[in-house]
Amino acid sequence: MNFTLFDLKIVEYSFFITAILVIMIGLYGALVKKSLIKVVIGLSIFDSGINLLLISIGYITSGTAPIFSPALVKDMPLTLENIKKLSEGMVDPVPQALVLTAIVIGFGVTAVALSLVIRLYRHHQTLNIDEIKNLKW
Amino acid sequence: MVGSPVLFIAVPLLAAFLIPLLGMVWKESIRILPGLVLLYMLVLAITLLEQVMHTGTIVEILAGWKPPWGINLVFSPFTGILATLMILMGFIIWIYSYRFKNVDFEEAKKYFILFMMLVTGSVGIVLTGDIFNQFVFIEITSISAYALTAFYKHRDSAEASFKYLMVGSLSSMFLLLAIILIYSQLGTLNMADIASKAHLMKPEFKILAVIFFIVGLGIEAEIFPLNGWVPDAYAQAPGPVGAAFAGIVVKAGVYALIRIIFTLFDVSGTHQFLIVIGLTTMIISEMAAIRQDRLKRMLAYSSLGQMGLVLVAFGIGTEEGIFAAMFLLINHAIGKSLLFLSGSYLVYNSADKYISETNGMGKFLPVTSFLFALGALAVVGMPPFSGFWGKFFMMSAAAHANMLLIIALILSVSLIELVYYFRVINRIYFYKKESHITPKKPTVNAVIAMATLGVIILIIGFYPDLISGYLHQASQALLDKGKYIQDVLSTGQLLTH
Amino acid sequence: MNMIYILFTLMFGGAILTFLAHKVSGLLRDTLFVLTVLASTVLFYTKIHTGDTVDFSISGLSLQWGINAYGRIFSMIVLGLGVMASFYSVSYMKGKERLGYFYFNFLISLMSMMGILMSHDLVSFFIFWEMMTWSSYFIVIYNGKNVQRSGINYIIFSALGAYAMLMAIVMVYAHTQSLMIPDMMQAFPFFPAAYKIWLPILFLTAFTVKAAMMPLHVWAPDAYADSPMAYTSVFSGALSKMGIYGMIMVFVTMVNYLPDDTWFRETIAWLGAITAIMATLWAIAQDDARKLLAWSSVAQLGYIITGVAVGTPLAMLSALFLSVMHALFKATLFMAVGAIEKQTGTTKFTEVTGLIRKMPWTFISSLLAIIGLAGIPPLGGFVGKWMLYESLINSNHYILVIAIFFASTSAFLYCYKFLFGFFLGQEEKEWEHVKEAPALMVLPMIIMATLLLVFGVFPGIVLKPIDLGMQTLGYSTTAGTFWSMSGLFNEWGNQIMMRPLAYAIGGTFLFFLIILTVKGFKETRYVTTKDISSSGEVPLEHENLTFSEGFYQPFLRAVCPVMKRRMMTYYQGFGQGMEAFFDYLRRVYSGNGQTYAIYVIVFVVILLLFKNSLFG
C-alpha cells in the first residue's frame, strides 16, 4: 500500500485548519487588543486567513500551476483534446485570480486604516481604543 | 442608442483618472467634470430606463464573454430604477456641494473624486450580475466612504471612520467567506448561474453562505446589531456625504441583501428573518433617535429606522410588498437627503451639531427651514407628501399578507419618529435663536439642490402615478427569478468557439 | 373640469397664493384670504349638489369624491364658521407676525375639512384627515407658547388616532379590495368576527381623539387655549366635529352590525358622560377664559358623544343638532375672548373686569352664546339638550341622564364665571381706555349669536338638513315624529307641551330684562375694586381684589377628590418612563468600535447556532 501523508485526514485538511486558525487569531487580535495598530494587524491577519482559505479551495491534489508553459506544450499540437488532458491536472485558476483581487483590496483597506490610526493618534494622543469614544449613544 | 450600462462604470472611472490631470491644467474642472459625468449618467439612466420598461431587461456582457464565463451587467426595471435613483441623488448632491472646500484645491479634488466613486461604486453594486464583482464594488464604495467620513480634520471624524472601517472590513471578509463557500460548491460566480444551480448545493453550505451574506451585506444595509458605526459615520461626515450615505450607499447595501435573498437562494425563513430583523432595527434605532441631542445623529438613527421599515416591506415578499418597499426606498432617499442637506445648514456653526442650535432658524433661514420641515413631513409619512404613499402601500401590503400585529408595531414606532421630528420643527420655528449662533446662508447652488428635492417630494406626493408604473414593473422583475436567470444566461452570442 | 376639482383647486391655490401674497402686501393677502373662503363657499353652495361625484385613480387605487346630504350638515358648520372666522381673523390677526403662514394653514385646514366631508373613499379621507392634523398643528404652535407641550401632545394624540385609522383602512382594503366607504359599509356585516370588533375600535380611536373623548382628551384644552382665538373658533367649532362626523358613521355602519353592541354603546356613552362631567369641573376651576372655554368645549363634545353612542334616532338628531349649536356658540365665545384679548391684552378673569359698558356688543353676543351653551330656552342649546335627555330616558339610560344633567347644570357655574368675570363687577381704572373691538370682529359674533337665537326659535331650519342627512345614513325620516316645520314654534316635542312653558320662560325673561334695565340705569353706582376698606385698611394699588380671584373655591373644594387624578399625569409618567427606557436601551451603541465588531461576531454566532430553526 502506498501510504502518503495525504491519506491522513488531519494533514489533508491542514490548509483549512490553518486558514481557520489564522482567521481566529486575526479576529482575536481585532476584537480584544487595545492598541489600534494591533487591531489593524488583527484585521490584516483575518484577511490573510480568508485569502488562504480561498486559495486552498482551488487546490487539486498534486495539481500543477495553471500555466501552459513552453515546457508543458512543447511537442504536442494545440488541439482541444490535448489541452483538455493537460488542464485536468491543473489547479483551479479562478480562486487564484480572485485572491489577487482580494489581496489588493485588503491592502487598500489596510492603508486607509493605518492612515486613520495616524489621524486618531494626532487627535487623541493615544492609541488605546477604549479611550477613543467621543461619539456614543 | 445613447450607450450601454457599462458606461455607468467606465465613464466615471475614466473621469476619476482624468481629474488629477485636468486639475493641473484648469482648476475649476475638478468641480465641473464630476457634474458633467453625473449628468451624462443621469440622461443615460433615464433613457435606458424608458427603453427597459418597454423592451425588457438589458443584459450587457463584458469582455466579450457570455455569462456565466464573463462578468455581466443587468439593467432590469428593478436595478435600473435603483441606479437611476442613485445617479439622480448623486447629481443633486453634486449641485449642492459644488462650492465645497472652495479655497482648498487639493481637498476639493479629493472630495470630488471620492464622491464620484462613491456613486459609481453604489451603481456598480446594483448593476452587476456577478457576486465577486459586487464585492469589488462594495469595496470601492466602502473605501470612498471611509475617506469621506474622515474628511473633516478637526472633529472626531477619524474615530467615526475607524469604527466604520473596522466593521466594514469584517463585512468584506464575511462576503469573501460566502463567496468561497459558493464557489467551492458550484464553481461559478455569476448570480444567475448560481440561482439556477442553487439546488445542487449541499444545504449546510447554502445556509452558511446565506448567513455570511446576511452578515456581510447586513453591515452595508445597516441592520440592527451591525449598525453601530452608522450614527457616527453619518454625523461626522460632511453634510452632502451624510446625504449620500442615506440616499445612495445604504440603498446599494439593501439592494445587495435583497438580491441575495430573493434571487440567489431559495432558503426558506429568510423573508421572516428580514421582517424580524427589520422590525428590531426600526424599533431600537427610533428609540435611540428620540433621545439624541445632536441633529445629525438623530437623522442617522432615523435613517436606520426607515431602512428597517424598508426591509420589513421587502420581507413581506409579495409584489405589493416590494412595490411598497421601493416606494419607501425612493421616499427615504429623497426625504432623508433633503434633511441632511438642509440640516447641515441649520447647524452649520459648530462641530457638535446640537439640535438646540436650530432654535429660531426659521426666521433667519426661511427657505432652508421650510425645506427641512418639508423633508421631515415627507419622512414621517404625512400626506400629501411622498412618504405617505410609501407608508400606505406598505401597510396595505402587510394587511394583505395578514400581518396585523406588525402593522401595529410599525405604526407605534412611527409615533416616536413623529415626535422627534416635530420637536425639531418646533424648535426651528418657535424658539428664540441662541445668541452665539450666526446663521449661515446657503449658497445658491445648495438652494437649487434642496429645492429640487423638495419639488420631487411634492410631485410624488401629489402624483404618485409618476413613478408607480415603473415601480410595479420593478417589483415584478425582482420577483420573477426565472426570467432573471433566463435573461442573463441566454444573452449574447458566445464569441469564441 | 368637474366643479369638485375646481373647489379644491380654488382652496389649495388660494392658500398658496395667500402665502405668497404675504411677501407682496398685507392688503392683498387679506383680500385673497377672505376671497378664497367666500368664493369656495359660494361655489360649494351654488354649483355642487348633493349626489355629485367624481372618480379618479391614483396608483391603481380608485378614489371618489362627492358630497351627500350627511356631509352637507357638517359642511354647513365648516364653511359657515370658515367665513365668519375669516372675516374675524383679518381684523384679529392684524399686526401679527407670519400671517402668510397662518392664513395658509387656515385655508389648508378648511380645505381638508371639506375634503373629509367630500371623501367617498378611505384613502382620500385619511389624506385629508392628516392634512387637517398638520395644518391645525401648525396653527396650534403659531403663538409659540408651550410649543413643546401643547403642540407635541396634540400631534402625538392625533397621530395615534390617525395611525389607528390607517390600520383600520388597510384592514378593510385587504379584506374587501375596495376603498370606497359604501363598499365597506356593505361588506362589514360579512367581516370575520375579530375584524368586526377591531375595526370600530380603531376607527373610533381616531375619531374620539379629534372629538376629545375622555382618555384621549388631554391634548385638547392646551391646544384650544394656545392657538390664536381666530382659529380656535374653527378648531373647536368645526374641526372637532370631524371626529363626531366619523363617529356617527362608525356607529351607524359598524356598531349596528356588531352581534352584541350594547356594551360597546354603553362604554362610549359613559365615556362621553364622564368627559362631560370632568371637563365641566375643570372648566369651573380655570382662571383663564381660553382654558375655561377649552375645557367647556371638551365637556360639550362629551354630550354629543353620549348622544351619538346611544344611537336612537332622537339621540342622533340631538347630537347633530348640538354639533351645529356648539359650533355656533363656542365660536362666538372664542371670538369674544379673542376680542377681549385684542383690546386688553389678557384673558384672565382675575385681571379683567367690568367690560360691559366698554364692549357692549361683545357682551351681548357672549350673553346669547352663554345662554345657548347653558341650555336655557329659547336658544338653540336648549332644544338640543332637551332632545338628548328625552332620548336617554326613552332608551332607559336613567343614570346617564343624571350624569349628563349634573354636567349640564354645573356648566351654569362656569358660564356665570365667564360672564361675570369679564363683563360684570366693578370697573378698574386700568381698563378705562378699553374700547369695543373693531367692527369686523364684532360683526361675526353678532351674526352668529343672532343665528343661535333664530335656530333656537326655529330649530326646524337646522333640523331639516339634519334629517336629510340622517336619511342618507339609513334612518327613517324623523320629520313627522319628532318635529315638523309647521307653526311658529315647531312642534318638535310632540310628546310634551312645550308652548306654554316657552311662553312662560320668555315672559319672565322679558319682564326681568325690562325691570333690571330700568332699575339698573337709575340706581347703579360705578365704583372700582379699590373703593372699599376692610378691617379699617384701604387696599393698595397692586393688591388683586378682583372678584374672580378664588371664584367657586368652596365648590371646587367639595369636588376636589374627583379632580385630584389628572389623566395627563399618567400620560406624562408613561412618556417619561418610555424615554428613560429608550435612554437605557440606546447604550447598546457604546461608542467603542471594538464592541461593534464584537456585535458582528455575536450576530454571526447567533445565526450559526440557530441556523436550523431560522433557515430551512
Next chain:
Amino acid sequence: MKMKKILVISLLAVFGVYLAEVLFKLDFGRQFFQQGVKDFYLITSPIKLQVANTVTAIVVNFRGFDTLGEVTVLFLATTAMGSILYKGRHQLGERTVLFSGSRIVTTGSRLLFPAIILLGAYVFIHGHLTPGGGFQGGVIIATGFLLMLMAYADYTVSHVVLSVVESLAGITFATIGLLGMLHGGSFLQDFLPNGSLNDLLSGGIIPIIYIAVGFKVGAELTGLIYTALNEKD
C-alpha cells in the same frame, strides 16, 4: 476585561467549529463541482487567447472588469490616504526618517535600485507567460522606491509625476476597455490579434493592460509609502 476575552474566545470557538464543520465536508484536493467556469477558462485561454498563464487570462480578460475595479480600489486608497492625512495647503509634512543609511547601505541601494525596477518591469511584461503580472510587478517596483526612501533621508519622489503616471495608466486601462466597446461591441473586449501561445506579443490586449496596471500599481504604492513616510507632526 477578562470577561471580554472569554466572551470573544468562546464566540470565536463556536464560529470556528461551525466553519470547520462545513469546510471538512469538502474533499480537500478534489474538485467539488461538476460544471464550473474553470474548465472553460483552462481551455479557452491557450486555444483562443493564446495566453499561457490562465490566471492572467482570467484576471485581465475574462474578469477584466474586476481588475478595473481593483485598480480603482488602489487609486481610491491613495486618494483616501492623501485626503485623510492632508494637513492643509501650507503645512507640508516632514519626513519621519531623518537619518540616512550608512555609506554601504546607500551605495548598495543605488546599485540594487535599477535591478529591482528591471525585475518589476520584467514581471509585469511577462505577466501572461509566467507567474506574475501587473500587480506583482508594480509591487516590486514600489519596493525599489521604498528601498531608496529608506536609504536616503532626502530622497524625494515627485507627487506630480506619480499622479500623472497613475492617471495615465488608469486612463489607458479605461480607454482600452472603451476601444474594445467600439470595436467589438463589449467593454474590455479583446480587439488585437492574439499571436501565438508563449510569444511575448500574444494575448491581445492583455500585455498592454498589464503594463498599464504595473505602472499604476508601482506609482500608487510608491505614493502611499511616500505619503505615509512624510507624516510627522
